Amino acid sequence: xxxxxxxxxxxxxxxxxxxxxxxxxxxxxxxxxxxxxxxxxxxxxxxxxxxxxxxxxxxxxxxxxxxxxxxxxxxxxxxxxxxxxxxxxxxxxxxxxxxxxxxxxxxxxxxxxxxxxxxxxxxxxxxxxxxxxxxxxxxxxxxxxxxxxxxxxxxxxxxxxxxxxxxxxxxxxxxxxxxxxxxxxxxxxxxxxxxxxxxxxxxxxxxxxxxxxxxxxxxxxxxxxxxxxxxxxxxxxxxxxxxxxxxxxxxxxxxxxxxxxxxxxxxxxxxxxxxxxxxxxxxxxxxxxxxxxxxxxxxxxxxxxxxxxxxxxxxxxxxxxxxxxxxxxxxxxxxxxxxxxxxxxxxxxxxxxxxxxxxxxxxxxxxxxxxxxxxxxxxxxxxxxxxxxxxxxxxxxxxxxxxx
Amino acid sequence: xxxxxxxxxxxxxxxxxxxxxxxxxxxxxxxxxxxxxxxxxxxxxxxxxxxxxxxxxxxxxxxxxxxxxxxxxxxxxxxxxxxxxxxxxxxxxxxxxxxxxxxxxxxxxxxxxxxxxxxxxxxxxxxxxxxxxxxxxxxxxxxxxxxxxxxxxxxxxxxxxxxxxxxxxxxxxxxxxxxxxxxxxxxxxxxxxxxxxxxxxxxxxxxxxxxxxxxxxxxxxxxxxxxxxxxxxx
Ligand SMILES: Nc1ncnc2c1ncn2[C@@H]1O[C@H](COP(=O)(O)OP(=O)(O)O)[C@@H](O)[C@H]1O
Ligand SMILES: [Mg+2]
Numbered sequence: 001x002x003x004x005x006x007x008x009x010x011x012x013x014x015x016x017x018x019x020x021x022x023x024x025x026x027x028x029x030x031x032x033x034x035x036x037x038x039x040x041x042x043x044x045x046x047x048x049x050x051x052x053x054x055x056x057x058x059x060x061x062x063x064x065x066x067x068x069x070x071x072x073x074x075x076x077x078x079x080x081x082x083x084x085x086x087x088x089x090x091x092x093x094x095x096x097x098x099x100x101x102x103x104x105x106x107x108x109x110x111x112x113x114x115x116x117x118x119x120x121x122x123x124x125x126x127x128x129x130x131x132x133x134x135x136x137x138x139x140x141x142x143x144x145x146x147x148x149x150x151x152x153x154x155x156x157x158x159x160x161x162x163x164x165x166x167x168x169x170x171x172x173x174x175x176x177x178x179x180x181x182x183x184x185x186x187x188x189x190x191x192x193x194x195x196x197x198x199x200x201x202x203x204x205x206x207x208x209x210x211x212x213x214x215x216x217x218x219x220x221x222x223x224x225x226x227x228x229x230x231x232x233x234x235x236x237x238x239x240x241x242x243x244x245x246x247x248x249x250x251x252x253x254x255x256x257x258x259x260x261x262x263x264x265x266x267x268x269x270x271x272x273x274x275x276x277x278x279x280x281x282x283x284x285x286x287x288x289x290x291x292x293x294x295x296x297x298x299x300x301x302x303x304x305x306x307x308x309x310x311x312x313x314x315x316x317x318x319x320x321x322x323x324x325x326x327x328x329x330x331x332x333x334x335x336x337x338x339x340x341x342x343x344x345x346x347x348x349x350x351x352x353x354x355x356x357x358x359x360x361x362x363x364x365x366x367x368x369x370x371x372x373x374x375x376x377x378x379x380x381x382x383x384x385x386x387x388x389x390x391x392x393x394x395x396x397x398x399x400x401x402x403x404x
Numbered sequence: 405x406x407x408x409x410x411x412x413x414x415x416x417x418x419x420x421x422x423x424x425x426x427x428x429x430x431x432x433x434x435x436x437x438x439x440x441x442x443x444x445x446x447x448x449x450x451x452x453x454x455x456x457x458x459x460x461x462x463x464x465x466x467x468x469x470x471x472x473x474x475x476x477x478x479x480x481x482x483x484x485x486x487x488x489x490x491x492x493x494x495x496x497x498x499x500x501x502x503x504x505x506x507x508x509x510x511x512x513x514x515x516x517x518x519x520x521x522x523x524x525x526x527x528x529x530x531x532x533x534x535x536x537x538x539x540x541x542x543x544x545x546x547x548x549x550x551x552x553x554x555x556x557x558x559x560x561x562x563x564x565x566x567x568x569x570x571x572x573x574x575x576x577x578x579x580x581x582x583x584x585x586x587x588x589x590x591x592x593x594x595x596x597x598x599x600x601x602x603x604x605x606x607x608x609x610x611x612x613x614x615x616x617x618x619x620x621x622x623x624x625x626x627x628x629x630x631x632x633x634x635x636x637x638x
Contacts, residue, residue, distance in 0.1 A: 001514070001517070004514050011502065011503075015502055308498065309500055309501075311498070312498045312499075312500065312511075313511065313515075314459075314483065314486070315457070315459060315486060315492050315498070316486065316487065316492065316511055316512040316515065316559065317483055317484065317486045317487020317488070317512050317515040317516065317563075318483065318515050319479070319480050319483040319484075319515075320479060320480075320483075321480075322483075322515060397459050398454050398459050398460055401494065401498060
């Protein structure tokens with residue numbers, strides 16, 4: 001009987017292909033939007049989680065608070081320096097390792113080849129702290145840092161650009177006004193939001209300070225590893241207290257820096273992504289509502305057009321429940337087909353959308369989104385199909401058979 | 405007795421007016437009978453057929469079908485009787501559009517819950533019986549009026565009903581095709597099917613062995629007669 005109903009439904013839908021398509025457009029668009037956005041958001045989530053997994057749960061990073069709209073820091077001389085980091089390492093026993101991170105764009109030149117990578121000025125502990133390792137050659141040592149050595153490492157993409165991917169070590173590279181010796185190539189990291197972590201040149205922090213001056217080192221990032229994941233919260237509290245004291249911040253003033261833990265970064269990003277999902281969810285809710293009303297409308301038309309058929313079916317033995325089931329299944333089939341088309345369309349949209357933005361992580365469609373899209377579109381069919389189906393079931397066969 | 409009707413009354417309410425479409429009809433039908441119901445337009449023929457066919461319930465009176473009091477049954481039980489005990493043939497054929505002849509004949513079996521394979525076999529047998537073997541996959545739009553009515557008759561018979569009800573079955577057919585359909589009814593009756601036929605044409609009524617005449621919802625005359633050429637086909 002169910003199978004019969006499904007066959008009847010498909011036959012009726014196929015008999016009016018264009019009308020069926022237009023009717024389900026609302027549902028198609030709604031489901032496609034949800035799947036498209038979810039696929040992109042999930043792709044991002046996956047990627048961010050993967051990145052953070054990389055630095056580990058013990059990763060702590062401190063930024064200067066440079067928000068010009070924050071009244072706490074407006075008009076203040078915000079500083080976050082290498083010395084702050086050293087003070088933290090000395091005073092907070094939960095901290096295992098530390099590196100300053102100075103970051104800027106810079107021109108480099110190797111004979112006639114030029115490029116504009118990001119320059120990172122970091123400490124010898126950079127590898128452990130950021131879980132980013134050397135692929136070939138060596139990283140610079142504490143001795144290099146103390147000696148302000150003119151040694152550098154290049155990212156794999158920069159090595160490509162300079163044509164030294166095969167044979168990088170020992171080459172002389174002009175970084176800004178100074179010539180460095182390449183001692184290593186970093187491993188491939190990938191991209192995030194268009195920022196390319198493979199197009200980099202890494203030099204000792206002390207050397208960077210010598211070249212760019214103390215003023216440039218006034219606002220840098222400080223990265224730490226705590227000894228264990230249980231320590232990070234306490235470490236954060238101690239670091240905050242220490243930095244406030246060092247920066248002479250009064251009780252009534254807010255911080256001029258920001259301490260972020262890995263789980264907080266994860267929380268923040270998933271909050272943002274969750275917000276996006278919610279907005280899309282609301283839009284989709286409206287689309288499904290409109291789609292559902294479209295289905296109800298077309299089913300009411302169908303019931304009226306097929307009043308005679310309903311009369312015939314009742315005359316040969318269809319019960320009310322049979323007629324109800326037939327039209328309800330037709331409505332659900334219609335909306336579920338719309339859902340399937342929407343899922344496929346949204347999937348395609350997400351994949352293409354993610355590909356279209358350079359450096360964007362691949363789209364990922366989770367099973368639950370597919371299930372949800374299908375379930376929602378079917379539920380819309382049931383909800384908005386009940387009334388027309390009930391009308392069909394209530395048709396008086398005598399009237400119906402007279403109906404022209 | 406197959407059908408036992410006592411003092412059947414059907415009143416339609418039309419605004420403030422009451423129409424007594426049936427006004428105290430009593431009639432009995434035995435198994436194997438071939439009855440024509442005649443009367444002018446508006447005399448209550450269709451109303452009586454709808455009541456016999458369990459499509460409608462009477463205002464008062466008693467209707468027994470196979471010793472079961474039908475007017476006390478609920479909707480589902482009536483649907484079941486329509487499915488198993490009644491075979492309807494309409495003036496306007498009433499086949500499902502975009503549905504092959506064979507599938508049309510299968511419809512009552514679907515509601516009877518007959519499994520697919522058996523359904524096919526039984527529908528095919530009926531299609532053969534009404535002489536449409538080579539038309540079984542045609543849709544109604546591709547069939548002539550006479551062929552459509554044959555499909556309708558096959559559909560009416562497929563669940564082996566107790567009674568075949570035909571309301572002006574030749575009303576939309578030319579006289580030659582009408583005669584062919586009547587010849588099919590004659591054969592079906594000879595094979596034991598009980599037939600109640602509504603018509604206003606004496607020629608058509610002449611096929612039956614008994615004629616009931618209605619006027620203004622009352623039985624005017626109920627009389628047996630020799631069927632026209634009934635034996636000639638045998
Ligand atoms: N649904 C209805 N509502 C009101 N009056 C009806 C209805 N059906 C039939 N009637 C009336 O009942 C009478 C008998 O109708 P019907 O049984 O169709 O007659 P016939 O089939 O003999 O032409 C007519 O006067 C008709 O107008
Ligand atoms: Mg009539």
